[in-house]
Amino acid sequence: MDYELAVIGAGPAGVAAGIYAVRAGISTIVLEEKLVGGQIVVSPWIENYPGYENISGMDLAEIFKNHLKKYIEPHELEPVKSLTKTEEGFGIVTSKGKYEVKAVVFATGAIYRTLGVPGERKFSGKGISYCATCDGFFFRDKKVAVVGGGNTAAVEALYLKNLGMDVHMIHRRDQLRAEMRYQEELEKKGVNIVYDTVVCCFNGDEKLESIELKDVNTEERRTENFDGAFVSIGLIPNTGLVRDLGVEVDDNGYIKVDDFQRTNVKGVYAAGDITGGARQIVTSCAQGAQAALASTEVLGKQYPF
């Protein structure tokens, strides 16, 4: 056995798991395909992680990394190629080596679906956001578009409306996929729903200024000014590696966990965005800490708090 615990993914959940695991006396390896920090690396400003009033995602990632490094050297740029059940635990093959471990905390996150239209990448973090809870507060009293028509888009639109924004939902079809209760709320709250319309491109200079929209029936294009756009067309949880282990996921593809972050497979824990939910930095950190503490139960060490 090379390590007792492997933490796969070093976003907020993986960082917290690593810190808590080592502090609990667990021999641990933290594997990260890219760099420590995960999604926060691309967040220009974070204002809702308690303890940091206003910090760039890059800076918070650096702080998290240094905190983790106090306990353990994370393996950055070392993607996991496969994860298999073995007699005594799990076998992990990465781009650089093979490891035998007894337990795994899975914290590989989720990726926001993008529209893939011109200007989207350029203005990401400069007017375009993928998370209303994270970034809505920056746009108070502004005019924003919410692109999407599902439950999440509806909830995000309501969240933003509630912050006093002029909210326009842009949806490509002639009706929303969101449940009726959401649709009723949207109408009641005065969210403007723009049906049969797609985004052609995002325009601006330093930051987003306008969106070019196309009516899918008439093919007519028009440009409308917006201060912000929330792209809310879903997330893809990075569950590729655990599917073969038989880890259960919910209807949206997120890993199902209990209060201790246990999956249905003994010795496999999951934390952070990959489990869905509020998907905030602080909730991910908490889940990572809890997962690490709980993993002691399969390491023959103690029982979870």
Added chain:
Amino acid sequence: MDYELAVIGAGPAGVAAGIYAVRAGISTIVLEEKLVGGQIVVSPWIENYPGYENISGMDLAEIFKNHLKKYIEPHELEPVKSLTKTEEGFGIVTSKGKYEVKAVVFATGAIYRTLGVPGERKFSGKGISYCATCDGFFFRDKKVAVVGGGNTAAVEALYLKNLGMDVHMIHRRDQLRAEMRYQEELEKKGVNIVYDTVVCCFNGDEKLESIELKDVNTEERRTENFDGAFVSIGLIPNTGLVRDLGVEVDDNGYIKVDDFQRTNVKGVYAAGDITGGARQIVTSCAQGAQAALASTEVLGKQYPF
């Protein structure tokens, strides 16, 4: 209605709830009987809140307070006298006023039971701790006492043993209350259990150096050197205010909550130590954030993420 939401208690859970509530556009009042920070104020050093490698509890409390104040002025030194159900929500009477609110996040924490012996207060945070997960790492390879005989004491003793400490459980009776599986683990791991023994007093100069123990049968006293002592004789959740509302608690007196921090009473949420569990700063913060987000559901605003 004076406010939409009242957050009662401004420890980590209440602070996070306040930040998230205001950022979600909820009119909020935060009521705190003492000062913002809660239990962390008395923690000399905190090393496991992700983002702060090493900080005094006092300093982290100050940072949390300033973060909260960016959004809302907390009402410090304003204890809640009563909390009652009203037609439209809840009525709160404090030492300074009356408030009508629609929803409540209850985050009043829990108090560690103390032994009440000489030296305990003096060396609290200077060798005496009430939380192994929080402080165990400071005592690696040292000799420590765990005072108590229940499940929590057993889990804490195992946690500390696992960190390489020489662990001695001091218990006043001739057998532990902890479940048999814990007792077996304690024996297997080599935790020394000192039965029929109570702590008379804690001694030292600047920090804890020794403990005076008494054999309850022979009344014989002896002094033994210890680097640290973990007092693990339980916690008292501060649930006084919510009992009358019919909020359900578990066998240990902690408030029962679901994944969204809802209690069984509509409009009442709970977060932090009062709900039991891992009782870490980061888990409390996460619960507070989640509770605030969830409370929007009863404010006619949106549905929880």
